[in-house]
Amino acid sequence: MKQVEYIGLNSLDCLWDLVDEMKVQRIFLVASKSAFKGSKFKEILNDLKKSKKIESVYIFSDFENNPKCEDVIEGVKLFKEGNWDAIISYGGGSTIDVAKLIKYFSCIKDDVHAELFPVQEVPHVAIPTTCGTGAEATHFAVMYCNGEKYSIESGDILPEYVVIDPRVLFTLPDRALASSIVDSLAQGIESYWSINSTDESRVYSMKCISLVMENYLKAFRERDIDSLSKLAKASNFSGKAINIAKTTAAHAMSYVLTSKYGIPHGQAVMILLPHVYEFNAQIKGEICDPRGKEYVEKVIRELNELLCVRSPEEAKAKLKDIMTSLNLETRLSEITSLKIDIQELASSVNLERLKNNPIRLDEAYIGAIYRCIT
Template sequence: MSGIFLPIRIEFGKDSSLKVGSEFSSLKCKKVMIVSDKGVINSGLIERITKSITEAHIQAVIFDGVEPDPNIKCMETARDFYISENCDGILAVGGGSSIDTAKGAAVLVTNSEPIVSMAGVDKVNNPLPPLIAIPTTCGTGSEVTNVTVVTDNDHFKMPIVSTHLIPKVAMLDPNLLVSLPSKLISSTGLDALTHAIEALTNNTQNWYADSCALHAIRLIGIHLCQATNNRDIENLSQMLYASTLAGVAFTLSRLGLVHAMSHPVSGLAGVPHGVANAVLLPYVMSFNSIGNPGGYALVASALGIEPQENDIATALAGVKEVIKLNKQLDIPKSFRELGVNEALIPHMVEDTFKSGNIAINPRHVSKFDVEQIYKLSFSGESPIALFDSETITKN
């Protein structure tokens, strides 16, 4: 059995973000805290959005203290700003870090417990203040998800999962992506691809999530390289659509081993989340294909691969297609190229197994397996080596 519960309205289209004032007016808000980072603010993207709010006779104040991979202090500071300014609504404008910060601050406004005590599933007791999300990247999906991720004092990225975290409204405006650097389009787009692949192939079953994931994979396969190279509105629109579809998919079906392994890389070594996912994705796909050959054959098909002699062969062709896509988008082949210290591997292995996504990964995975996958991802050796490796646990 699988269920669908998505208590959110999604507005999609050019300049849709300029309706945000009327959205907050319908939510009876009088003063809104806008949560964003200095890069988005300096780009000028906030100005027309802020004007929409003030024209609706609502006050707006800006919290610009968002940091990459926001930590506890960042979210507490945003909460304190919200309270000191007597706000009654929150608008997140930016990428995953901005939306995560807004969600974390909102949780702390209405829940008195320390945020670390709410890590896990369904530990947020009280509803949040009205929250609207406007993404400015094509990868996070956080504008529609029930998750926020906070980095604790030990650099561990803790997911907090609750239906309370789903924004009231998501406003998808592709005009906000045209100034996005190509490297951010590629890395966030590959993050969305990872979301869709893991939601489709893990051990949960949800027909609606699978449909969303498959369509997201198709769109990303068609549009990501064009969006990265040309930054044109049509391809960016399709990537924004795909990112949100992937967010819906993993809200309903969760993720898998790529995210369990990439969070420690980002938390401990500061590698951007999308890049960490992109490096690990072909390695984990290769390892996991034995556990769900039919699912990974569907991934390959959605990426445009013709059926091979069997599902395993088709899945392998899909792995090769993702390797090719990474190369086209100039994604580093290894974490060593990104300057990550290999001495961190034991710590990263331990943190991987703190993730609830391990339990739903399509193939049983041991600490030894994860260590070997990390070592290959540091060396840059072909991910195909994992496809039939005697050094990896068979199941």
């Protein structure tokens, strides 16, 4: 399926034409409360109702920032109870993931009963309000069950329409913007060295990294609209990159930091990334990428160039400096007073999710990396 994209300043206004194109009247809106309240998007929906373009909107926002399976189950129940003909998601990656999962589990195809119980196809319009996850561009979605991360992957999960308007980033709190920026950058880097990378995915990765590096400071400090627009595009490119290549060790190791210490996802990933970068650059242990050692070395050199550094050591320092410039802590001890059990953290990582990393990490290396961030 090819997505239809509306990207750029004031692209939210396309909703007037989009509701006509989709021929929808009843909208199931999955929205972040903080993003939706007082937003331009809320005004547009109200105007659409007043003009009789749409009949009704149901707002579902009863879910956590890192959604639990119970949140998704409740959303599916509410969606199935109504006769909704479209899903719109308005929020960050978690919001878009919840909407993806609600559609997937509500409209799941069953070939055995397809003739007796035909599934109603409903379009999903994803409107990201952060510049980090690129969730609008991926065919997978994440939820947590009993504290453990689960990822659902299906071609049916990819939203049919994407609307990316940098205006929504103006009111994003500093910390949320900062975490989004580093999440996008991490996805660009990880997808570049992933063993699943392709020529196409690396082009997306390069575009993401370059746009972030050129615009993150001005966007963060000044809320410059041109810089914000480029960060929004970078995030979308990062989503397209991981949609092909997937993420690697820094992401796999970050989930426990979010679930245990409540660290925002992007920050949790970026705390780990400088140390994973150093590990991968040293090329210790088994090489997992079938393209071999020389290829991995070449990838690291290319990443150094994209980050405008001359060595992996400089890259590690540069990534930490980016965190500091965005007012994000770089060590667990700066964030939590809870006891940090390295063994517990290391043993919690699902080794299956580390397989995309170019160099194999065993539990000892994982523990060493966690020790570096305490």
